Amino acid sequence: xxxxxxxxxxxxxxxxxxYDPVAVTVDVVALTIRDGAVHVLLVRxxxxxxxxxxxxxxxxxxxxxxxxxLPSAAVRxxxxxxxxSAKAGALSRMHLEQLGTYGDPARDPRMRVISVAYLAFxxxxxxxxxxGDAAEADWVPLAALxxxxxxxxxxxxxxxxxxxxxxxxxxxxxxxxxxxxxxxLATAFCPAEFTIPELRAVYEAVWGEELHAGNFHRxxxxxPGFVDGTGAxxxxxxxxxxxxxxxxxxxxxxxxxxxxxxxxREDDIR
Amino acid sequence: xxxxxxxxxxxxxxxxxxYDPVAVTVDVVALTIRDGAVHVLLVRxxxxxxxxxxxxxxxxxxxxxxxxxLPSAAVRxxxxxxxxSAKAGALSRMHLEQLGTYGDPARDPRMRVISVAYLAFxxxxxxxxxxGDAAEADWVPLAALxxxxxxxxxxxxxxxxxxxxxxxxxxxxxxxxxxxxxxxLATAFCPAEFTIPELRAVYEAVWGEELHAGNFHRxxxxxPGFVDGTGAxxxxxxxxxxxxxxxxxxxxxxxxxxxxxxxxREDDIR
DNA sequence: AAAATAGTGTCTTTCAGACAGTATTAA
DNA sequence: TTAATACTGTCTGAAAGACACTATTTT
Numbered sequence: 394x395x396x397x398x399x400x401x402x403x404x405x406x407x408x409x410x411x412y413d414p415v416a417v418t419v420d421v422v423a424l425t426i427r428d429g430a431v432h433v434l435l436v437r438x439x440x441x442x443x444x445x446x447x448x449x450x451x452x453x454x455x456x457x458x459x460x461x462x463l464p465s466a467a468v469r470x471x472x473x474x475x476x477x478s479a480k481a482g483a484l485s486r487m488h489l490e491q492l493g494t495y496g497d498p499a500r501d502p503r504m505r506v507i508s509v510a511y512l513a514f515x516x517x518x519x520x521x522x523x524x525g526d527a528a529e530a531d532w533v534p535l536a537a538l539x540x541x542x543x544x545x546x547x548x549x550x551x552x553x554x555x556x557x558x559x560x561x562x563x564x565x566x567x568x569x570x571x572x573x574x575x576x577x578l579a580t581a582f583c584p585a586e587f588t589i590p591e592l593r594a595v596y597e598a599v600w601g602e603e604l605h606a607g608n609f610h611r612x613x614x615x616x617p618g619f620v621d622g623t624g625a626x627x628x629x630x631x632x633x634x635x636x637x638x639x640x641x642x643x644x645x646x647x648x649x650x651x652x653x654x655x656x657x658r659e660d661d662i663r
Numbered sequence: 664x665x666x667x668x669x670x671x672x673x674x675x676x677x678x679x680x681x682y683d684p685v686a687v688t689v690d691v692v693a694l695t696i697r698d699g700a701v702h703v704l705l706v707r708x709x710x711x712x713x714x715x716x717x718x719x720x721x722x723x724x725x726x727x728x729x730x731x732x733l734p735s736a737a738v739r740x741x742x743x744x745x746x747x748s749a750k751a752g753a754l755s756r757m758h759l760e761q762l763g764t765y766g767d768p769a770r771d772p773r774m775r776v777i778s779v780a781y782l783a784f785x786x787x788x789x790x791x792x793x794x795g796d797a798a799e800a801d802w803v804p805l806a807a808l809x810x811x812x813x814x815x816x817x818x819x820x821x822x823x824x825x826x827x828x829x830x831x832x833x834x835x836x837x838x839x840x841x842x843x844x845x846x847x848l849a850t851a852f853c854p855a856e857f858t859i860p861e862l863r864a865v866y867e868a869v870w871g872e873e874l875h876a877g878n879f880h881r882x883x884x885x886x887p888g889f890v891d892g893t894g895a896x897x898x899x900x901x902x903x904x905x906x907x908x909x910x911x912x913x914x915x916x917x918x919x920x921x922x923x924x925x926x927x928r929e930d931d932i933r
Numbered sequence: 934a935a936a937a938t939a940g941t942g943t944c945t946t947t948c949a950g951a952c953a954g955t956a957t958t959a960a
Numbered sequence: 961t962t963a964a965t966a967c968t969g970t971c972t973g974a975a976a977g978a979c980a981c982t983a984t985t986t987t
Contacts (some may be wrong), residue, residue, distance in 0.1 A: 415687045415726040417766075417777055456685040456775045460768030463777075486806070494764045496687075496781045498730030505726045507687055507733075507779070509764045590966075610948060610967060615948090615959035635965025650928070651948070860939075878977060880940060885975085904986035905938025921975070 407412075416506045419466040420451030420494060420558070422565030423513040426582050431535040433562060435554075436474050436527035442502050443555030447533070449562065450474040451508065452526065452599050464489060466510040475521035475530040488514040488581035492565050497591060500557045508556075512565045514581035518600055535566065569599055575652040577619050580643035588627050588638035592620070600655055618646025686776045688735040690721030690828065692762060692835030696852050696868050701805040703832060705745050705824075706797035712763035712772050713825030717803070719832065720744040721778065722796065734759060737781040745791035745800040758784040758851035762835050770827045778826075782835045784851035787808040805836065839869055845922040847889050858897050858908035859883055862890070870925055882923060888916025 423434040425461035435447040452473070454466045461469070467489060472478030489511055496507040515598050521530040545562040546553065554562065579595045580587070593609050613619055620641035627638050678713045693704035706866065722744070724736045731739070737759060742748030757779055791800040809820035814830040816823065835911040842848050850857070863879050883889055890911035895905040897908050 415685070415724060417685045417687060454685060454766070454777075462768060463764065463766040476971045491763055493761055496724070496733040496779065498732055505730060507724075507777075508764065509777070588966090605950070605952095606965080607952090607969095609966070612949080630710060631956055632959085633964045634957080634959035634962095636967080638966060646759065648928075654949085656950090658918075692971095858939090875977070876938080876941095877940070877979090882976080900985055901938045902986090903937045904984080905936095906940080906984035908939060924976085926977090 414504065416458045416501075416504060417454045417456075418451055418506055418508045419454055419463060419470055419511065420449040420508050420561060421471050421511045422514055422516055422562055423471060423487075424565065424569060425515045425517055425532060425583075426595055427517060428532075428600055429534060429594055431566070431598050432532040433535055433538075433565075434471075434475060434521060435531060435533045435552075436523065437529035437531075438555055439526055439528035441562055445528075446553050446555040447491060447558075449510075450527070450530070454509075463491070463509055467513075468650040470525075471513070473525040474523070474527040476524050477518060477521055480554050484515075486516060486581070486585070488546070488578055492561070492568060495557055495561060497557065510561045512568055514569065514578055516582055516584050538562070540566070542549070566599075570655070573599055574654055575649050577643060577646050577649060580620070583643075586623060586625075586640045588640060589620070590631065590638050592641075596653070602656065604656075606657075614647050616646070616651070616653070618644040619649060620644050684774065686771075686774060687724045687726075688721055688776055688778045689724055689733060689740055690719040690778050690783065691737050691741050691781045691783055691830060692719060693741060693757075693785055693853075694830055694835065694839060695785045695787055696803060696865055697787060697802060697804075699864055699868055701836070701868050702802040703805055703808075703835075704741075704745060704791060705801060705803045705822075706793065707799035707801075708825055709796055709798035715798075716823050716825040716911040717828075718825040719780075719799050719828045720797070720800070724779075733761070733779055733922040734781070737783075740795075741783070744793070746794050747788060747791055754785075756786060756851070758848055758854070759763075762831070762838060765827055765831060767827065778831075780831045780835070782838055784839065784848055784854055786854050808832070810836070837870075840925070844924055845868055845919050847913060847916050847919060850890070853913075856893060856895075856910045856912055858910060859890070860901065860908050866923070872926065874926075885921050886916070886921070886923070888914040889919060 419435070425432050425434075434448050434450060438444050438446055438448050450470055451467075452470045454463065455461050468478070469573065471484065478484045492510040492512040494507060494509045498505060498510070500506065519534075521532065523530045537550075538552055538559070539547035540552065540559060541547055544561075544563040569578075571581060573596055579592055579599075582595045582599075583591055589610050590606070592613060593604055594607065596609070597604055613654050621644045623640045623642055625640045627640055630637050656663050691704070693705075704720060706720050708714050708716055708718050710904045720740055721737075722740045724733065725731050738748070738754060741754065748754045761783040762780040764777060768775060770776065770778070788802075791802065793800045801894055803822065807820075808822055808824065808829070809817035810829060811817055812831050812833075814833040816829050832859050841850075843866055849862055849869075852865045853861055859880050860876070862883060863874055863876065866879070891914045893910045893912055895910045897910055898908050
């Protein structure tokens, strides 16, 4: 079998075990909204390198022996390091998508590590508990990390991030900002039933801009499939009064048409 | 040094050489426009597995010994397998971005292989020449591959694609379609100087739809920074007559505002 | 002469944003 | 009673799409 020989030769020359050891990890940028501010799930590293610094939850992909695909690895790491999946419902309503892959040769001082980053949007969840290699796990407000537009951290920021996680987190936040424009993913930050002012709070937190309440309301209702009315009314009201808002559920649209564009992005254009 | 011991212990327990061998490859979806149709650069595999089938140009990332980052690996593979970079200018005007990472445990029959896919937009280039592991390299019209919306190939298609490359290619084409809406990347398919009808041909080829010539013309000129006039006029005219169109260069915009939205995407919305 | 094409003018519809106004609730 | 809030009405300007028209070129 000549073909068989070819294959054996190929394997011999390219098997990464002998040739080029590369490790693959999965890291997760899990975002949620708390108290009107974007928070990210971070763990404090219990082992070197960067021991004691904060990092995105993540870890090595299980390769040959118990082959798992990448999204499964992301969910597993999220569960292991933060104890979130214990209640099965917590992670089930969550949105998960691939963010990108980071492979700079110098990104990990130990060896060549390539990290596949995932982005998760979650509704408000109970506090996280540490597990796995994490000494601590917590939802941290984005503002406390001093991220710059360039994807690193401002000098003087106390909570330093390990590896290139500041860059990954920056990319994740920017992806979230863009996705709110043309997809209904803002609803992934909300509980199953939510009000339009709650939805607006999601947009305002992620975009960091105040939106006109009246125009936002009319716009959301005018986009087909964005939200479906439940007929019910919330029992709560705004913090300082006002009528009780109506309750909605996420609709069946996968794209918003027309989109909800961010105001004032002159800087981004050039 | 206790920290040093920690690190050594960590290395011992996680070194992928002993633990979980995962190989990392880079594959490139290189698109161009020829004769008004989208073409993709493919190579015919000279070795098993899938010997004789067509595949995206790509190969293993050089890991430890000559550490290269992922975009460099993509350019290297493109050059090696197709001989395109010989003339240095050919690949320099090209746009290259990361598309996504594909890590299904069953995607490669030999071992666990995780592939980082890149997407390239190129102006019309000379024919490609095979090299490396490729028996043949060619620009293939997208229509000849019978891609379905689900990301595989229609039965009866003669040119079968290896691995999950039909899925990767589908994702790349869909990304290209979306990017033409809100970025000026259509100009990456054009030579340094181009006419607005040429630019329209790019949109029509990628979107697979005819556009209204007059409205397209006015729209392109009204978006700030999309194109800059050169003052010159093309020496060619339309295939069956008409005045000579003016020449433009790509402008400095990174985003189109307002965007050039595709007509009629009712199907995509739900 | 006929047909195709480049480019411009104009009209209609849609939509975003500004502003105003009413009803409902907490402080 | 005051202030904040949910929601609706109305106006204006921007922009997309349809259509028409002129000028230029090939066949």
